[in-house]
Amino acid sequence: MKPFARINLPGVLSLLALLLVWEISARSSKVIHLYFPAISEVVRSLVDLIQSRELVGHLLASLGRFFIGYLLSAGIAVTLGILLGYFRRAYTFSEVLIEFLRPMPSVAMIPVAILLLGIGNSMIVAVTVYACTWPILINTIDGVKNIEPTLIDTGRTFGLGRWKILKRIVLPAAFPYIVTGLRVSLAIALILVTTSEMVVGGNGLGFFILDEERSLKTTNMYAGIVLVAILGYGLNRLFLLVESKAMAWHRGATARG
Amino acid sequence: MVKWNKDSKLNGLMVLLAAIGLWEIVSRLGLINALFFPPMTKILSTFFQLVFSGEILHQVLMSLKRAAAGYFLAAIVFIPLGLAMGIFQWLHRALEIIVETLRPIPPPVVVPVAMLFFGLGDEMKIFVIFFSCAWPILLNTIDGVRNVDRVLVYTARTFGLSQGRLIAKVILPAAAPQIMTGLRISLGITLILVVISEMVGSSDGIGYFILDSQRRFKVTQMYAGMLMLAVLGYALNQIFFLFHKKALAWHEGLTKSRR
Numbered sequence: 001m002k003p004f005a006r007i008n009l010p011g012v013l014s015l016l017a018l019l020l021v022w023e024i025s026a027r028s029s030k031v032i033h034l035y036f037p038a039i040s041e042v043v044r045s046l047v048d049l050i051q052s053r054e055l056v057g058h059l060l061a062s063l064g065r066f067f068i069g070y071l072l073s074a075g076i077a078v079t080l081g082i083l084l085g086y087f088r089r090a091y092t093f094s095e096v097l098i099e100f101l102r103p104m105p106s107v108a109m110i111p112v113a114i115l116l117l118g119i120g121n122s123m124i125v126a127v128t129v130y131a132c133t134w135p136i137l138i139n140t141i142d143g144v145k146n147i148e149p150t151l152i153d154t155g156r157t158f159g160l161g162r163w164k165i166l167k168r169i170v171l172p173a174a175f176p177y178i179v180t181g182l183r184v185s186l187a188i189a190l191i192l193v194t195t196s197e198m199v200v201g202g203n204g205l206g207f208f209i210l211d212e213e214r215s216l217k218t219t220n221m222y223a224g225i226v227l228v229a230i231l232g233y234g235l236n237r238l239f240l241l242v243e244s245k246a247m248a249w250h251r252g253a254t255a256r257g
Numbered sequence: 258m259v260k261w262n263k264d265s266k267l268n269g270l271m272v273l274l275a276a277i278g279l280w281e282i283v284s285r286l287g288l289i290n291a292l293f294f295p296p297m298t299k300i301l302s303t304f305f306q307l308v309f310s311g312e313i314l315h316q317v318l319m320s321l322k323r324a325a326a327g328y329f330l331a332a333i334v335f336i337p338l339g340l341a342m343g344i345f346q347w348l349h350r351a352l353e354i355i356v357e358t359l360r361p362i363p364p365p366v367v368v369p370v371a372m373l374f375f376g377l378g379d380e381m382k383i384f385v386i387f388f389s390c391a392w393p394i395l396l397n398t399i400d401g402v403r404n405v406d407r408v409l410v411y412t413a414r415t416f417g418l419s420q421g422r423l424i425a426k427v428i429l430p431a432a433a434p435q436i437m438t439g440l441r442i443s444l445g446i447t448l449i450l451v452v453i454s455e456m457v458g459s460s461d462g463i464g465y466f467i468l469d470s471q472r473r474f475k476v477t478q479m480y481a482g483m484l485m486l487a488v489l490g491y492a493l494n495q496i497f498f499l500f501h502k503k504a505l506a507w508h509e510g511l512t513k514s515r516r
Contacts, residue, residue: 096269
């Protein structure tokens, strides 16, 4: 029994009970079945859709947009955040502009992006970059601003150049903040990708789910949602994995000073 | 002449005004396509026209109604549930896996499900907001309760407080700051989701207004709608901030008097 001691038995049981109630009520009532097709059917249609490659194309489209948008925004926001955090004057100049743009929900940029870029991949990537930039940028600025001035002064005393101070002191010290920003943006990227796909159509998981709902293929719709949930969960796990690796580096870097 | 202070906050404001001025000039000179970037003055005049004619206010009110319903419903349901899950370990263990199964679903994907159940009406948007606000409120409340100082709870028990009074007088106040954090995060999510659900399935509301203006190529009107949304987002944040200060003043007073 020992290896199973960590499994949350009541939790698993209540989930199974919920799924069982779902399955039975879907099989016994036509009305319920229309809204909640039996969970076994959902799983089967998910498998079918993956085997027939129909869903694979949508998945790859969404994943591609997600990664390009997310990584681009990470690159842009971290660089910009370090500059704005490091050069205090640059921050005082841009602060109001940032605070002016930030309160508007990023999804409102979708129509503008459609107008400027049409309804292709670049539009979806652009809104994803826009939305993901804010949390990373704000956190990076905070991280750099909160660095102990003595750290930087010590670096200067030892004759380190600006670039070395940035690389050896500023970046490692701001790292935990940057990671926080990146984690927040992970969920945001997924939101923006699926939303844009719903609004502009074509392909992608967001489009697939909405389209199946409109053609009343409820089972397929749920299959798509299950896949998106797995995707969200998987991306989160991947993030935690990369984070723990990077944190190990971070600990090494900060311990060495 | 006044000396230019290079570290003054006014500089930021100047940069913003300069950016707006630059937009105005390049748009008027035709250096950028004025069809896509109409001059700022035009956007502002359209904005005020729409505000005074009451058209945009109507859209905003529709959105606000949905946002408020979903947000408060989520707070009413998930703060008590979070309290219960934080206090009773067995309940937490029983529901934990269900919560962790539902949580990775990106909220926009719930829109089609809600459309299936509720059609295109208000209920659809309210449900979507309710669902997406659930997790930050629930998880922060649970965390808040779990982080309550054990000594506080034991002391209260020693003084013979009943379970009900213990929750009302000790646990709830001590968990309040973190519950507030959940509510603040949810406020941002609410605004995003009301716009998304109105873009995907609606015939009114500020999200629909912006997307519809774009589709009809009323570009100036689209920007005016976005400006309205930014004002709305800013105002809601400020209102929450005031409320937060009041709530925490009460909290601070209580913790101080206990010391």
